[in-house]
Amino acid sequence: MTFRGGIHTPEEKDRTKGLPIQTAPLPPKVVIPLSQHSGAVCEPVVNKGDVVKKGQKIGEGKGPVTSTIHSSLSGKVVDISPHPHPFGSSVLSVVIESDGKDEWTPVLKENEDYLSFDTQKLKEIVREAGIVGLGGAQFPTHVKLSPPDGNGIEYVILNGAECEPFVTSDHRLMVEKSSEIIEGLNIIIKILSAKKGFIGIEKNKPDAISTFNSQLSRPTIVGTPNSQLEVVDLNIKYPQGSEKQLIKSIVNREVPADKLPVDIGVVVNNVGTAYAVYEAVRYGKPLIERVITITGNGVKEPRNLLVRIGTSFDFLIQNCGGFAGEPEKVIMGGPMMGIAQYTLDVPVIKGTSGIVVFLKESTSPHPSLQRRGLRGDEYLPCIRCGRCIDSCPMGISPNLYGLYAERGMIEGGRDFIDEAQKWDVMDCIECGICSYVCPSNRPLVQFIKYLKSEVKKKTKNGKR
Amino acid sequence: MEKDKKSEIQLLLTPPPHIKAEESVRGLMSSVIIALIPTTITGIYFFGIPSIVTIFVAAVSSILFEFFYQKIVRKENTISDSSAALTGLLLGLNLPAGFPWWGTVIGSFIAIVVVKHLFGGLGFNIFNPALAARVFLLISWPLQMSTYPKPASIFSGLVPAGIKQGVDAVTAATPLTVVKTIQLSHDLSRSIETATKISWFDLLIGNRGGSIGEVSVIALLVGGIYLIYKRTITWHIPLSFILTTAFFSTIAHLVNPDTTANPVFHLLNGGLFLGAFFMATDYVTSPITKKGMVIFGIGCGFLTVVIRQHGSYPEGVSFAILLMNMTAPLIDKYLRQRKFGG
Numbered sequence: 001m002t003f004r005g006g007i008h009t010p011e012e013k014d015r016t017k018g019l020p021i022q023t024a025p026l027p028p029k030v031v032i033p034l035s036q037h038s039g040a041v042c043e044p045v046v047n048k049g050d051v052v053k054k055g056q057k058i059g060e061g062k063g064p065v066t067s068t069i070h071s072s073l074s075g076k077v078v079d080i081s082p083h084p085h086p087f088g089s090s091v092l093s094v095v096i097e098s099d100g101k102d103e104w105t106p107v108l109k110e111n112e113d114y115l116s117f118d119t120q121k122l123k124e125i126v127r128e129a130g131i132v133g134l135g136g137a138q139f140p141t142h143v144k145l146s147p148p149d150g151n152g153i154e155y156v157i158l159n160g161a162e163c164e165p166f167v168t169s170d171h172r173l174m175v176e177k178s179s180e181i182i183e184g185l186n187i188i189i190k191i192l193s194a195k196k197g198f199i200g201i202e203k204n205k206p207d208a209i210s211t212f213n214s215q216l217s218r219p220t221i222v223g224t225p226n227s228q229l230e231v232v233d234l235n236i237k238y239p240q241g242s243e244k245q246l247i248k249s250i251v252n253r254e255v256p257a258d259k260l261p262v263d264i265g266v267v268v269n270n271v272g273t274a275y276a277v278y279e280a281v282r283y284g285k286p287l288i289e290r291v292i293t294i295t296g297n298g299v300k301e302p303r304n305l306l307v308r309i310g311t312s313f314d315f316l317i318q319n320c321g322g323f324a325g326e327p328e329k330v331i332m333g334g335p336m337m338g339i340a341q342y343t344l345d346v347p348v349i350k351g352t353s354g355i356v357v358f359l360k361e362s363t364s365p366h367p368s369l370q371r372r373g374l375r376g377d378e379y380l381p382c383i384r385c386g387r388c389i390d391s392c393p394m395g396i397s398p399n400l401y402g403l404y405a406e407r408g409m410i411e412g413g414r415d416f417i418d419e420a421q422k423w424d425v426m427d428c429i430e431c432g433i434c435s436y437v438c439p440s441n442r443p444l445v446q447f448i449k450y451l452k453s454e455v456k457k458k459t460k461n462g463k464r
Numbered sequence: 465m466e467k468d469k470k471s472e473i474q475l476l477l478t479p480p481p482h483i484k485a486e487e488s489v490r491g492l493m494s495s496v497i498i499a500l501i502p503t504t505i506t507g508i509y510f511f512g513i514p515s516i517v518t519i520f521v522a523a524v525s526s527i528l529f530e531f532f533y534q535k536i537v538r539k540e541n542t543i544s545d546s547s548a549a550l551t552g553l554l555l556g557l558n559l560p561a562g563f564p565w566w567g568t569v570i571g572s573f574i575a576i577v578v579v580k581h582l583f584g585g586l587g588f589n590i591f592n593p594a595l596a597a598r599v600f601l602l603i604s605w606p607l608q609m610s611t612y613p614k615p616a617s618i619f620s621g622l623v624p625a626g627i628k629q630g631v632d633a634v635t636a637a638t639p640l641t642v643v644k645t646i647q648l649s650h651d652l653s654r655s656i657e658t659a660t661k662i663s664w665f666d667l668l669i670g671n672r673g674g675s676i677g678e679v680s681v682i683a684l685l686v687g688g689i690y691l692i693y694k695r696t697i698t699w700h701i702p703l704s705f706i707l708t709t710a711f712f713s714t715i716a717h718l719v720n721p722d723t724t725a726n727p728v729f730h731l732l733n734g735g736l737f738l739g740a741f742f743m744a745t746d747y748v749t750s751p752i753t754k755k756g757m758v759i760f761g762i763g764c765g766f767l768t769v770v771i772r773q774h775g776s777y778p779e780g781v782s783f784a785i786l787l788m789n790m791t792a793p794l795i796d797k798y799l800r801q802r803k804f805g806g
C-alpha cells in the first residue's frame with residue numbers, strides 16, 4: 001500500500017545514520033522562545049533575575065490549544081525579550097545563563113506505578129510536560145490525545161518515516177530507544193483506548209525496523225499486548241512522513257480534504273513525541289531536550305546530538321567542528337520543508353529535527369540556470385510538462401497555482417484567487433515537491449503560499 | 465573576535481525546498497533533439513544533401529527569428545532554452561527534402577513568430593509551432609510541399625536534387641498519395657491492394673517517399689523509446705495514438721477492403737510515428753494529466769484515420785494533431801485528476 005505521487009529525493013543520510021546519539025555539552029546560556037507550539041503564545045512565569053532549575057516551568061499558555069515551556073538548564077534568568085526565532089520572526093524569549101551545576105528542579109517525580117494511572121492523569125502529565133509534536137508541526141500533544149467526544153480512535157500510528165533527506169535524528173532514536181518508544185506508544189494507546197498501534201518506518205532504516213520487530217517478538221509483561229502493535233516498513237518515498245500520506249500507506253484510509261485524522265479514527269504521533277511522552281510519564285521529565293541531526297556538506301563533523309531546547313545553532317555547529325568552508329545556507333529541518341536561517345543566533349526549539357548546512361555553490365539549484373549565469377531564484381514560464389501534477393501527493397494542480405499567482409500578483413485580479421480556490425489550492429500540504437521537480441525552476445510553493453494567504457484574507461473579509 | 469567573524473557570515477535566505485531536481489527546460493528540449501538524431505540521420509541518408517540544407521535552414525532561421533523577435537519586443541532572450549532549435553529541427557524534419565529555402569524560412573517565421581510568440585511565447589501557444597507551420601506551407605504551396613524526392617542512398621550516386629530539376633524522374637508520390645489518388649479517381653482497375661504492396665522492410669527502414677524525418681519507422685521508434693526511457697515523455701500519447709489508428713484503420717479495412725489500405729500500411733506510412741512520438745507529445749500543446757493524454761491520443765488516432773479515408777489530403781496526422789491541440793485546454797479543464805481525500 002502506498003499513496004499516489006511522491007518522489008525519490010537523494011537521501012544523503014549516510015553522513016550520520018550510523019553515528020550514535022551523543023549528548024551535547026552544556027551550553028553557557030539558552031534562549032527559550034515562549035512560542036514553540038501551534039496555538040496561544042505562553043506568558044512568562046519567571047522574572048528577570050530569578051534563579052531557575054532545570055525542568056522548572058518558565059512559561060504557561062492560556063486557552064485550549066497551547067503548551068507549557070520549561071527551563072532546560074539551571075541558572076539565572078538574565079533577560080526576557082524578543083529574540084530571533086527559527087521561524088523567521090522575533091519571539092518573546094527567556095534567556096537563562098547557566099550556573100554550571102545543571103540541577104533538576106526538585107518538584108519532578110518518578111512514577112514507577114504509571115501503568116495504574118487513569119487517562120485523565122496521563123493527559124495532565126503530557127500537558128504539564130509541554131510535549132508537542134516533535135516532527136516539526138509542534139501541535140500540542142495533549143490536545144491531539146483529547147479527541148472530541150464521539151470520535152472513537154481505532155489506530156495510533158507512530159511516524160518513524162523520516163522522509164526528509166539528510167536528517168537521521170528519528171532513525172537513531174528508534175535504534176537506541178526502541179523499548180522506550182514502545183512504552184510511549186502504549187501510553188498513547190491507553191489514553192485513546194485505541195485498538196491497534198503501528199510504527200511506520202521507511203525501508204531505508206532496516207536496523208530500526210529489526211530492532212522494533214525483535215522488541216515486539218518478546219512477550220509483554222504489562223501494557224498493551226504485543227499482538228496489537230505492528231511495525232510497518234514503508235516505501236522509500238517523499239513525503240512518506242506526511243500525516244495524510246502515512247495514514248494512507250499504513251491503514252489505507254484517506255483523510256477527506258477538510259477533515260482531520262481523528263475524523264477517520266486515526267491519531268499520528270512522531271516517534272520522538274512518543275519517547276517524550278514516556279519520559280514525562282515515567283520519570284516526570286518535561287520536554288527540555290531533544291535529538292537533532294547536524295549535517296550537510298557545510299559542517300566538519302556531522303553528528304546526532306541530544307541537545308537542550310534553547311541552545312544556539314552557533315554553539316552546536318562549533319561543537320560539530322565548525323563550518324567545513326564558506327557556508328551558504330543554514331536550514332532548520334530538512335532541505336525539502338526546512339527554513340533557511342539568516343543568523344546563527346537562533347535557538348533549537350521543540351520542532352527542530354536537524355540543522356543542515358550547505359556550502360557555497362552546493363545548493364545552486366538549477367544547472368541550466370547556472371550555465372546561463374542566472375541566479376537560483378530566476379525562473380521560466382510553465383512548459384506544461386506535467387511533472388508537478390504527476391508528483392503532487394495531494395493530487396492537485398501546482399502548475400495552475402503558478403499561473404494564477406503570477407496573474408493575481410501582476411494584474412491584481414481577484415478572480416484568479418477564486419479560481420485557485422476552486423482548483424483546491426487550500427489542500428496543498430506545502431511538501432515542496434512541485435518546486436523540486438519543476439524544470440522551469442518555478443517557485444510553486446511560494447506561489448501557493450501567496451494564494452493561500454489571499455484566500456484566507458478573502459474568506460475573512462467575506463464573513464465580516 | 466569570534467563574534468565579528470560570525471556576523472560576517474552572509475547566509476542565503478531562500479524559501480524551501482532547498483534542493484532541486486536536475487531537470488531543466490534545456491535538458492528536456494535537448495533530450496528530444498538527441499532522440500531525433502536517428503531519424504535525422506536516416507533522412508539524410510535517403511534524401512541526401514538537399515535534406516541537410518532544409519534542416520539547417522529551418523533550425524538556424526528558427527533560432528534567428530526567436531533572437532530577433534525578442535530583441536525587437538525587448539523581451540529576455542530565451543534561445544538558450546533550446547526550444548527554438550527544437551522547433552526548427554522538427555519543422556525541417558516535417559518538410560520534403562529540397563523544399564525551397566525561402567519556403568523553409570517562411571515556415572520558421574510562422575512557427576516561431578506567429579504561432580509561438582504572438583500567442584504568448586513558450587508555454588502559452590495553443591498549436592504545435594512546427595506542425596502549424598507545416599500545414600501553413602502545405603496549404604500555401606501544395607505542389608512544393610507534396611513533391612517528395614525519391615529516396616536514394618547518398619552513397620548510391622543518385623543524389624536527389626529536388627525541386628530544381630523539375631518534378632520528374634527524381635520525385636515520387638508517397639504511398640499514401642497513391643492510395644488517395646486511387647480513392648479519388650474511383651478507378652478500381654488500379655487496385656489498392658497492389659498499390660499498397662510495398663515491402664515492409666523498406667517501410668520500416670524508411671525507403672519511401674515522404675518528409676525528411678517521417679520515413680524511417682525504426683529510427684523514430686528508437687528515438688521515441690529513448691524519450692520514454694529518459695522519462696522525457698510518457699507512453700500515454702504515442703501508444704493511444706498509434707493503437708487507435710490501428711484500430712480504426714482495421715475497421716475501415718474490414719468494412720471496405722477494396723477502397724481502403726490495410727492497417728499495417730496505415731501504421732508504417734505517412735507521419736504517424738513522427739507525429740505520435742514527437743509532435744503530439746509536445747508538452748505545451750497536449751493535455752497535462754495522464755487521463756487527458758490518453759483521450760488526446762485517441763482523438764488524434766481517430767481523426768488521422770478519418771482524414772486519410774475521407775479527406776482530400778492523403779495524410780491526416782498533422783491536421784489531426786492540430787485539431788486536438790485545440791481541445792487540450794478543454795480536456796485539462798474537465799479531466800482533473802482525483803485529489804487526495806476527494
Ligand code: SF4
Nearest residue numbers: 392428430431432434
Ligand atoms: S507543495 Fe502542495 S501543490 Fe506542491 S506538490 Fe506538495 S502538496 Fe502538491
Ligand code: SF4
Nearest residue numbers: 382383385386388438
Ligand atoms: S513542473 Fe513546472 S513546467 Fe512542469 S507543469 Fe509543473 S509548473 Fe509547469
